[in-house]
Amino acid sequence: xxxxxxxxxxxxxxxxxxxxxxxxxxxxxxxxxxxxxxxxxxxxxxxxxxxxxxxxxxxxxxxxxxxxxxxxxxxxxxxxxxxxxxxxxxxxxxxxxxxxxxxxxxxxxxxxxxxxxxxxxxxxxxxxxxxxxxxxxxxxxxxxxxxxxxxxxxxxxxxxxxxxxxxxxxxxxxxxxxxxxxxxxxxxxxxxxxxxxxxxxxxxxxxxxxxxxxxxxxxxxxxxxxxxxxxxxxxxxxxxxxxxxxxxxxxxxxxxxxxxxxxxxxxxxxxxxxxxxxxxxxxxxxxxxxxxxxxxxxxxxxxxxxxxxxxxxxxxxxxxxxxxxxxxxxxxxxxxxxxxxxx
Numbered sequence: 001x002x003x004x005x006x007x008x009x010x011x012x013x014x015x016x017x018x019x020x021x022x023x024x025x026x027x028x029x030x031x032x033x034x035x036x037x038x039x040x041x042x043x044x045x046x047x048x049x050x051x052x053x054x055x056x057x058x059x060x061x062x063x064x065x066x067x068x069x070x071x072x073x074x075x076x077x078x079x080x081x082x083x084x085x086x087x088x089x090x091x092x093x094x095x096x097x098x099x100x101x102x103x104x105x106x107x108x109x110x111x112x113x114x115x116x117x118x119x120x121x122x123x124x125x126x127x128x129x130x131x132x133x134x135x136x137x138x139x140x141x142x143x144x145x146x147x148x149x150x151x152x153x154x155x156x157x158x159x160x161x162x163x164x165x166x167x168x169x170x171x172x173x174x175x176x177x178x179x180x181x182x183x184x185x186x187x188x189x190x191x192x193x194x195x196x197x198x199x200x201x202x203x204x205x206x207x208x209x210x211x212x213x214x215x216x217x218x219x220x221x222x223x224x225x226x227x228x229x230x231x232x233x234x235x236x237x238x239x240x241x242x243x244x245x246x247x248x249x250x251x252x253x254x255x256x257x258x259x260x261x262x263x264x265x266x267x268x269x270x271x272x273x274x275x276x277x278x279x280x281x282x283x284x285x286x287x288x289x290x291x292x293x294x295x296x297x298x299x300x301x302x303x304x305x306x307x308x309x310x311x312x313x314x315x316x317x318x319x320x321x322x323x324x325x326x327x328x329x330x331x332x333x334x335x336x337x338x339x340x341x342x343x
Contacts (some may be wrong), residue, residue, distance in 0.1 A: 001068055001069050001092070001237070001337075001340070002065060002068045002069070002138065003028075003031070003032055003033040003034070003068065003069045004033060004034050004035070004036045004060075004068055004069065004070050004071070005025060005033050005034075005035060005036070005070065005071040005072070005287070006035065006036050006037040006053070006056060006057055006060035006061075006070075006072075006082075007025055007035045007037050007038065007039060007040040007041075007056060007306055008037070008040070008041075008053040008076070008077065009040075009041045009043050009049040009050070009052040009053045009056070009152070010022060010040065010041070010042050010273065011042065011043055011044055011045070011049040012047055013069060013192065016146040017098065017099075017257075018042075018220075019149075019220035019221070019222065019294075020098060020147055020257050021073050021258070022040065022099065023147075023149065023150045023325070023328075024073055024096055024148075024328060025040060025150055025324035025326040026150060026325070027148060027150070027328045027329060027332075028328075030325060030329070031332050031333075033061075033069075033071055036054030036059070036060035036061075036063045036064055037057060037059050037060035037063075038052065038055060038059060038138070038208055040057040042341075045062075047312070050077070053077050054077065054078065056165060057077060057078045057081070057082065058214055059147065061082065061085045063082070064085070064089055064090070064091060065091075066088070066089045066090055067089075067090050067091060067092065067093050067240075068091045068092075068131040069093075069096075069261065069336065069339060070082070070091050070092070070093050070094070071093075071094050071096070072093055072094070072095045072096070072099045072118065073095070073096050073098060074095050074096065074097050074098060074099075074114075074115065075098070075099060075101075077270060080114065080117075083114075083117040083118065085278070087117075091241050092120075092339045093117075093118045093119045093120070094118070094119065094120045094122065094332070094335045094336075094339075095115060095118035095120070095122065096122045096144070096328070096331075097121060097122065097123050097124065097128070097257075099127070099254075100253070100264075101136075103249075103250050103253050103254070104246050104250060105132070105246060107230070107307055108135050109305045110136075111148075112132070112135045112136055112137050114142055115132070115137060115139075115331060116137055116139055116293060118139060118160060118244075118326055119139065119140070119339060119342075120139065120140045120141075120142060120335045120338060120339065121137070121139060121140070121141045121142070122141075122142050122143075122144050122292065122328075122331045122335065123141050123142070123143060123144065124143070124144055124147075124253065124254050124255040124276065125145060125254075125255055125276045125277070125280070126143055126276075126279075127252060127253050127276035128143075128253045128276065129141045129143055131253055135192075136170050140330050140335075140338055142334050142335055143331070144240075144255065144331050145255075145280060145327055145331075146255055146259070146260060146263075146280065146318075146322065146327045147255055147257050147259075147260045147322075147327065147328075148260065148321075148322050148323075148324075148325045148326065148327050148328050149222055149257070149261055149263075149264045149322050149323065150325060151221065151264060151323055152268050159176075165191060165251065165294070166191050166192070166193055166227070167192045167193070167230045167231070167299065167300060168192075168193050168195050168229035168230045168231075168234075169192060169194050169229060169230065169233050169270065169296070170195050170197065170225070170227055170228075170229035170231065170232045170233060170262065170263075170265075170267060171194060171195070171196055171197070171232075171233045171235070171266070172196075172197040172198050172232075172258050172261060173197075173258055174198055174199055174200050175196055175198045175199065175201045175203075176199070176201075176203040176204055176205055176273050177199030177200065177247070178235075178236060179202070179233060179237070179238040179239050180200065180236070180237055180239055180255065180277040180293075181194075181196070181204055181208065181212070181239055182204055182207040182208065183238075183239065184208065184211065184240060184293070185208075185210075185211075186208030186240050187240050187294060187296055187297075188294060188296075188297050189211070189296045189297055189300060190297075190300060191300055192211065192296050192299075192300060193212075193213055193232075194211060194212045194213070194338070195213050195215050195228075196212060196213070196214050196215060196231050197215050197216065197217065197218065197223060197226070197227065197298070198217055199217050201214045201217075214275045214305055220261070221283075223265075224261065224264055224265050227261070227262070227267065228265075229267060230260050230267070230268075230308075231262075231267060231268055231269060231270045231287060231288075232258070232259070232261070232262025232263070232265065232267040232268070232269045232270070232287075233269070233270050234251070234256050234258060234259050234269055234270065234271045234272070234275065234277065234293060235270075235271075235272060235293065236248050236250065236251055236256075236319050237249075240292065240294065241293070241294065242291070242292060243272045243274070243275065244275075250274075251272055251274075251275040251276065251277075252262075252274060252275060252276055253276050255275060255276065255277060257275070258272040259271070259277055261320050263286065263315055263319050263322055264319050264322050264323060265319075266285035266314075266315060266316070266319060267315065268286055268288075268308070268311035268312065268314075268315055269281055269286060269287035269288075270287055270288055270290055270299075271287065271288075271289050272289070272290065272291075273289040273290060273291045284314055285309055285310060285311060285314045286311060286314050286315055286318060287315075316341075
């Protein structure tokens with residue numbers, strides 16, 4: 001069966017969300033998927049950008065052959081129409097989930113009903129699969145395991161020893177939304193510095209303690225070149241003691257794109273012990289799963305050079321896979337094999 005996707009306008013080209021979706025398109029192309037719509041665009045005008053996407057979708061649906069495979073990214077514009085036309089044209093759909101509003105207290109029935117129209121769904125991880133199946137989804141769901149993060153230029157290797165005097169913990173993202181940062185001063189540590197990358201620092205800088213260093217804002221493609229530290233931190237919510245609130249709870253089910261960023265940058269990661277990524281990190285020895293940011297005190301006292309070097313060695317292995325688009329390629333291969341077995 002011939003394989004296709006429909007590109008769109010990515011107006012927010014400097015965000016992690018757009019980076020992840022653009023990377024998925026590029027990886028799909030490497031796996032012989034062809035774009036049916038207009039070429040990928042980055043118009044900053046929201047009205048023109050939306051119009052461009054609508055035209056691209058309609059053009060793609062007109063061009064789509066019968067009995068083909070169509071790759072979708074969820075959420076996306078006009079997805080109900082796309083599913084409807086795909087069914088008319090007897091085409092099979094593979095849908096990659098990027099975000100689930102139902103995990104942020106939106107009505108779950110709407111998303112389950114919508115995603116159930118896809119032939120195969122690629123979810124972030126096994127925890128997200130269990131959530132979807134628990135809500136009644138019966139179609140085939142495949143685990144992505146980790147988002148890829150494409151980068152053309154090589155980056156320098158991290159030194160294979162723990163920094164003796166200072167542990168540098170990197171956090172990247174929308175800093176204004178990461179309210180736990182305002183409570184970092186409560187973390188009992190003696191030689192740990194938090195290095196922040198991202199937008200929104202002006203809104204929180206008056207509440208930040210002395211052990212926070214702001215390193216500036218870069219686009220997702222540039223950021224990999226500048227990040228340096230000891231660990232990358234995957235944390236969210238409004239507390240340093242646990243990942244709380246809607247944002248914190250979301251970590252129980254999703255694969256944060258920033259984790260792929262850290263690993264590609266050569267950094268082992270610190271993740272919440274109850275997050276969906278904790279099992280993957282522990283099994284592959286890519287960092288540490290912690291209950292609270294207060295555990296950093298134990299990190300300062302107990303982490304050995306040999307333990308850290310082992311993490312770095314494992315990160316080097318996984319970063320090559322991330323940079324090559326290994327995880328989506330594997331998920332697409334499984335999806336296509338499953339589709340080929342259908343009558």
